[in-house]
Amino acid sequence: MKRFLFSFAFILISTFLMGQNAKIEQKITKLLDQMTLEEKVGQMTQYSSFFDVTGPAPSGGDNKNKYDQIKTGQVGSMLNVRGAKQVREMQKLAVENTRLGIPLIFGYDVIHGHKTIAPIPLAESASWDMEAIQRSAEVAAIEAAAEGLNWTFAPMVDISRDARWGRVMEGAGEDPFLGSKIAKARVQGFQGDDLSATNTIAACTKHFAAYGFAESGKDYNTADIGTSTLYNIVLPPFKAAVDAGCRTFMNSFNELNGIPATADTYLQRDLLKGEWGFDGFIVSDWGSMIEMVAHGHAEDGKHAAELSANAGSDMDMESHVYVKHLKNLVESGKVDIAHVDDAVRRILRVKFELGLFDDPYKYCDEAREKELLYNAAHTEAVLDMAKKSIVLLKNEKNILPLAKSGQKIALIGDLADDKNSPLGNWRLASDNNTAVSVLEGMESMSKNTITHETGVQLYSGDAFFHQHININTTEANGIGKAVEAASQADVVVMVLGEHGFQSGEGRSRANIGLPGMQEELLKMVYAANPNMVLVLMNGRPLAIPWAAENVPAIVEGWQLGSQSGNAIASVLYGDYNPSGKLPMTFPRDVNQVPIYYNYKNTGRPGPKNEVFWSHYSDQTNAPLYPFGYGLSYTTFEYSEPKVTTMGRTADVTVTITNTGKVAGTEIAQLYIRDKVASVTRPVKELKGFEKVVLEAGASKTITFKLTEQELGFYNNQGKYIVEAGQFDVMVGTSSADTKKVSFSIK
Numbered sequence: 001m002k003r004f005l006f007s008f009a010f011i012l013i014s015t016f017l018m019g020q021n022a023k024i025e026q027k028i029t030k031l032l033d034q035m036t037l038e039e040k041v042g043q044m045t046q047y048s049s050f051f052d053v054t055g056p057a058p059s060g061g062d063n064k065n066k067y068d069q070i071k072t073g074q075v076g077s078m079l080n081v082r083g084a085k086q087v088r089e090m091q092k093l094a095v096e097n098t099r100l101g102i103p104l105i106f107g108y109d110v111i112h113g114h115k116t117i118a119p120i121p122l123a124e125s126a127s128w129d130m131e132a133i134q135r136s137a138e139v140a141a142i143e144a145a146a147e148g149l150n151w152t153f154a155p156m157v158d159i160s161r162d163a164r165w166g167r168v169m170e171g172a173g174e175d176p177f178l179g180s181k182i183a184k185a186r187v188q189g190f191q192g193d194d195l196s197a198t199n200t201i202a203a204c205t206k207h208f209a210a211y212g213f214a215e216s217g218k219d220y221n222t223a224d225i226g227t228s229t230l231y232n233i234v235l236p237p238f239k240a241a242v243d244a245g246c247r248t249f250m251n252s253f254n255e256l257n258g259i260p261a262t263a264d265t266y267l268q269r270d271l272l273k274g275e276w277g278f279d280g281f282i283v284s285d286w287g288s289m290i291e292m293v294a295h296g297h298a299e300d301g302k303h304a305a306e307l308s309a310n311a312g313s314d315m316d317m318e319s320h321v322y323v324k325h326l327k328n329l330v331e332s333g334k335v336d337i338a339h340v341d342d343a344v345r346r347i348l349r350v351k352f353e354l355g356l357f358d359d360p361y362k363y364c365d366e367a368r369e370k371e372l373l374y375n376a377a378h379t380e381a382v383l384d385m386a387k388k389s390i391v392l393l394k395n396e397k398n399i400l401p402l403a404k405s406g407q408k409i410a411l412i413g414d415l416a417d418d419k420n421s422p423l424g425n426w427r428l429a430s431d432n433n434t435a436v437s438v439l440e441g442m443e444s445m446s447k448n449t450i451t452h453e454t455g456v457q458l459y460s461g462d463a464f465f466h467q468h469i470n471i472n473t474t475e476a477n478g479i480g481k482a483v484e485a486a487s488q489a490d491v492v493v494m495v496l497g498e499h500g501f502q503s504g505e506g507r508s509r510a511n512i513g514l515p516g517m518q519e520e521l522l523k524m525v526y527a528a529n530p531n532m533v534l535v536l537m538n539g540r541p542l543a544i545p546w547a548a549e550n551v552p553a554i555v556e557g558w559q560l561g562s563q564s565g566n567a568i569a570s571v572l573y574g575d576y577n578p579s580g581k582l583p584m585t586f587p588r589d590v591n592q593v594p595i596y597y598n599y600k601n602t603g604r605p606g607p608k609n610e611v612f613w614s615h616y617s618d619q620t621n622a623p624l625y626p627f628g629y630g631l632s633y634t635t636f637e638y639s640e641p642k643v644t645t646m647g648r649t650a651d652v653t654v655t656i657t658n659t660g661k662v663a664g665t666e667i668a669q670l671y672i673r674d675k676v677a678s679v680t681r682p683v684k685e686l687k688g689f690e691k692v693v694l695e696a697g698a699s700k701t702i703t704f705k706l707t708e709q710e711l712g713f714y715n716n717q718g719k720y721i722v723e724a725g726q727f728d729v730m731v732g733t734s735s736a737d738t739k740k741v742s743f744s745i746k
Helices: 001-034 036-041 061-071 082-093 120-123 130-148 166-170 176-191 228-232 236-244 264-273 301-311 321-331 338-355 366-374 376-389 438-444 479-487 518-528 544-550 559-571
Strands: 047-049 077-079 103-107 204-208 248-251 279-284 389-396 407-413 447-453 491-497 532-537 552-556 636-638 640-646 647-657 664-674 684-695 697-707 726-732 737-745
Touching: 001 338, 036 047, 036 321, 036 338, 047 061, 061 082, 061 366, 082 103, 082 366, 120 130, 120 166, 120 176, 120 376, 130 176, 130 366, 130 376, 176 228, 176 236, 176 684, 204 236, 204 264, 228 236, 228 438, 228 447, 248 264, 264 301, 264 491, 279 338, 301 321, 301 338, 321 338, 376 559, 407 479, 407 518, 438 447, 438 491, 447 479, 479 532, 491 518, 518 532, 518 737, 532 559, 552 559, 636 664, 636 726, 640 737, 647 664, 647 684, 647 726, 647 737, 664 697
Parallel strands: 047 077, 077 103, 204 248, 248 279, 407 447, 407 491, 491 532, 532 552
Antiparallel strands: 389 552, 636 647, 640 647, 647 697, 664 684, 664 726, 726 737
């Protein structure tokens, strides 16, 4: 009976939604019939904020021209306008002055929080907790919508294997299975169940596609990968976002197969809009249309507009080539008017779904804005997210957790009392210096005597989003005080890493060790007192081989946002038992990069007691810390996995026991290997994971179900296939620590 009622309710809801969609399409068709070509092109144009909308109007020059274009219906979207009052005034220009009153859509980079800042996305991914990640996106959406925004340029779902690339901080790491789950969670968090609600915003999945494979880890660089990597590694998270209902996509800066993504017809028209059935719209990345001239693919701005429109790029972000050239291109027959109509239909569809035609000012409520920004419930949510994101990398002799009283603690490092860097990059709406520092967190949670010394300054001058950080490489006057404090302490807590603006867009690094003079400081303090805990704050995997070998306890604390210090202190003192697992491999040496767990075996895999196998002669192949790795204050034991096959499905059962003395959470991971395939498969691929909460001494039996969805792969033509043969299945605590069993399918 319950199943019948559920099915009946589902049918009713589906029928209602189909009716609503049909009504929207009818309204769009009617509106399109009234629009001039100039107005259609206007919907395909997006500008960044260019004047104080609450002040006087621009009186001359390019800003005056843009102002007039908004008032005549030649602009469809604005970005970098926020605040209920500001958005209302800008919206008025379009709605109350234009012939058809079509509202603007307001976009903004809401990446990991808006005012209340959550951990950077790579850190959130270390939680492997989809509910917490979805809740984090919900909080960001609520605050962004309260400031008048209705569209975020997130999530970034680019898979990357190269820690040198600064934008790894913005994604979910190196694995397409985990990345797909996280893509779905973030889209659902931003968009909710009702896109027209005032607490949701449209998501934008980016960057389509292969941006994370930029050669040498240099941002904006060429990507050169095979079709197997494209179909099996790069594309799955994008497909997951489409399946989750994401309403917009953003194409990428890079070229692939010699074609800049902005002009890639296969990716945009054939695959995304065609095979995948995506009915939202595609926006270019900032200036990516005009940048095709520098790529050597377009002759000039007019040619760039032609290539972009024909390839399926629906909206031009800040290249200004559509507004200048698209009308003439259509009139001359170089761009089919059907392409323009399709793009405008898609853009209008999202505006209707957001409810902007019903009430263009629905997001512009200053009372709601005041109530929801920095809301206490949001603080609680980002604190929970931050604690779940922390990864315990090492804990020899159980130095952690620390006692809460009776200890002298030397807290050392420039980042230890920093309230700005922990906010990370891509937090454009945040207020500077609003993070809880590690010093504040530790002092608030204990009665210990804490002495803080900077040791060495990490950087000099001010740090801004659009500037490079000036790292200190010469000034070491504070090391003496730090060493003295350490020598008098019972335990040393070192807080080292990257500034929040050392990762992110344009922040590629050739060397990914501790920046500046921090390693020198670390070694000298360790010599004075080796009873040490190292807390890392960083936006990418770091190469820290000396610390990994010598320092007894290491905590990966990332850049955890507004509640950073409280989250880290709760782990250091044992109020929270860490459960995070690495979403990206940590190398021993930057020269191992790109390094990842799901590599191919090659014809000479080794190891061998001779030189002729795939290896380095001066470094091990093994990473410093592998994908999926993370310790706890307790220990877990896995039984031998058992497999039951049923046709082309398999159930994998394993029992996990908490063998330690405290309760803990384990993230059990399942990997497979297709041993013989028409297209070679990796040595292992993540295909399942589950969070298991256990009291000390308790056990739990869990079952992973493998179906054709997990057992198959894409061939080099992009066709998904499942082949008969033998599989290894591996279950364990990380990609490098598993127990194996084999099975076959026919």
